[in-house]
Amino acid sequence: MDNQIQFKPGRLISIDDLDKEDILILYSTSLEFEKILNRPFKKIPALKEITIANIFFEDSTRTRISFELAEKRLSADVVNFSANSSSIKKGESLNDTIQNLLRMKIDLIVIRHKVSGSANYVYEKTRIPVINAGDGNNEHPTQALLDLFTLWQKGFKNENLHILLKGDILYSRVAGSAIKLWNKLGIKYTIEGPNTVQRKSQIRSITKKQNSFNVIYNLRIQKERQDLELIPSLEEYNEFFGSKVFTDFDQMTIMHPGPINRGVELDSELADGPKSLILDQVEIGVALRMAIIYLLGQKKGG
Ligand code: NCD
Numbered sequence: 442m443d444n445q446i447q448f449k450p451g452r453l454i455s456i457d458d459l460d461k462e463d464i465l466i467l468y469s470t471s472l473e474f475e476k477i478l479n480r481p482f483k484k485i486p487a488l489k490e491i492t493i494a495n496i497f498f499e500d501s502t503r504t505r506i507s508f509e510l511a512e513k514r515l516s517a518d519v520v521n522f523s524a525n526s527s528s529i530k531k532g533e534s535l536n537d538t539i540q541n542l543l544r545m546k547i548d549l550i551v552i553r554h555k556v557s558g559s560a561n562y563v564y565e566k567t568r569i570p571v572i573n574a575g576d577g578n579n580e581h582p583t584q585a586l587l588d589l590f591t592l593w594q595k596g597f598k599n600e601n602l603h604i605l606l607k608g609d610i611l612y613s614r615v616a617g618s619a620i621k622l623w624n625k626l627g628i629k630y631t632i633e634g635p636n637t638v639q640r641k642s643q644i645r646s647i648t649k650k651q652n653s654f655n656v657i658y659n660l661r662i663q664k665e666r667q668d669l670e671l672i673p674s675l676e677e678y679n680e681f682f683g684s685k686v687f688t689d690f691d692q693m694t695i696m697h698p699g700p701i702n703r704g705v706e707l708d709s710e711l712a713d714g715p716k717s718l719i720l721d722q723v724e725i726g727v728a729l730r731m732a733i734i735y736l737l738g739q740k741k742g743g
Contacts, residue, residue, distance in 0.1 A: 448736045454560045454573045455580050456621035464586070464626070470732035471590055471725075478514070478728055488517040488738045494547045496522045496538065497574070498554040503699055503723055504574050504584070508551050511730035517738065520547070539563050549738055552576070557614075570737035578612045578663070583733060584698050585618035587726040589628075591718055592656065594725055595694070603653050604630040605693075607682065608660030608706050611638040611671075615698045616660055634660075634682055637671040659697040659707045675705045684708040694718055 448466045450458040459467070477485060493512050497505055505521075512519045522538070535554070542550065549570045552560050557577030564571040575581040592602065604623065610616045610632060623630050631654065632639065662678060672678050679685070684707055695707070695717040703709050712719060 448739075451737065451740055452564050452571045453582050453733055453737065454564055454571060456582050456585060456618050456625065458582075459625075461625065464622075467586065467729070467732050467736065468590055468593065470736060471729045474514075474731040474735070475594075475725065475728040478731075484514050484516060486516045487735055488512070488515040491515075491548045491738045492518040492520070492546065493549045493551065493734070493738075494520050494522060494542050495551045495574075496524075496542070496553075498524050498535075498552075498559075499575070501553055501574070503726075504553065504581075507723070507726045508572075508574060508730055508734075511727050511734055514727070514731055515735055515738070517549075517734070535559065535562065536566055539567055543567055543569070549734065570740060572733060572737065575614050578614050578617065580618045580621075581614040581698075582618045582622075583726070583730055584615045585622045586733075587729040588615075588619065588658070588696060588698070588722055589622060589626075590729050591696070591722045591725045592694075595718060595721065597656070597694075599626055599628050602628050602630075602656060604628065604656045604658050605633055605654040606630050606658045606660065607633045609638045609662050609672075610634055610660065612663035613660045619658070635672055635678070654693060656694045656696060659695070659701075661698070661700065662702055662705055664702075675702070679705050679708075682706070684711045691716065696722060699723070 448463055449460070450463060452458060477483060495505060495508055509519055509521065539550065547569070549572070550563055550567065551572045551574050552563050553574040554560070554576050557579035560571055560573035560576045573580055573582055575584075606616060606619065620630070662672070662675065683705065693716060695711050695714065697707055697712065697719050699719065701707055701712055701719070703712065711717065
């Protein structure tokens, strides 16, 4: 794998850190790791000299496990730190945590934090590779990258995609990264959801021609980040923006980053149906995360 020679970024805080060439290198490296993950023996010694800290100040199930598995498949040493974000504020305490980690000779940090901008803050303070695993309502770049990689793996080509991004755009860091990624690669998308939870500045095209979509990307209603007055009730949300609004949903590929609010943004019939890629996203995500960790981990000492 010579890809790391051309891969330029030393961090993944935002989709802005990657240009098109970096994205292609990341995807071709992910393909290699996907092959490895399908072997009976899934572990390779690539990063056995590297120690990675996963510092999660906000709840996470699949993202944290996915990163940890990816790191272990690459033979990195892994330390995990979880804290309830409500007891830790950005500033001194986050800085203290990372200064301690640095002194213990951590080589790479994966961070999730409820404050937007915290991943960048950690990078500025440490100057070691940092991967943003979700910061507030800002970005979650590995999720957006793995979602598009999943679509490619399922045979979609950029030029044939028309994604309906549906839901709570304003509070969704997945949307923050996905929109940047799709804009960068010229992928067609349409945004649908209540007006009160849109990021107007990022909306490129709104066409209401339902039949032209081939993928529905459902976003979770972010109850923990929501000023709930923006949406009258979850039942009403389901009525107007849930699965029922699509009469031809059996034609469309269904995606969701998880966790799903079943019966709110997505009904089980679709989430568990034959056109759902939701578990494929989870599976393919490990290979994508191995690739980004590998490419950034190679920069140690460089
Ligand atoms: C996302 C997150 O935490 O930002 N989930 C995830 O990482 N799998 C999306 C969400 O919480 O809605």
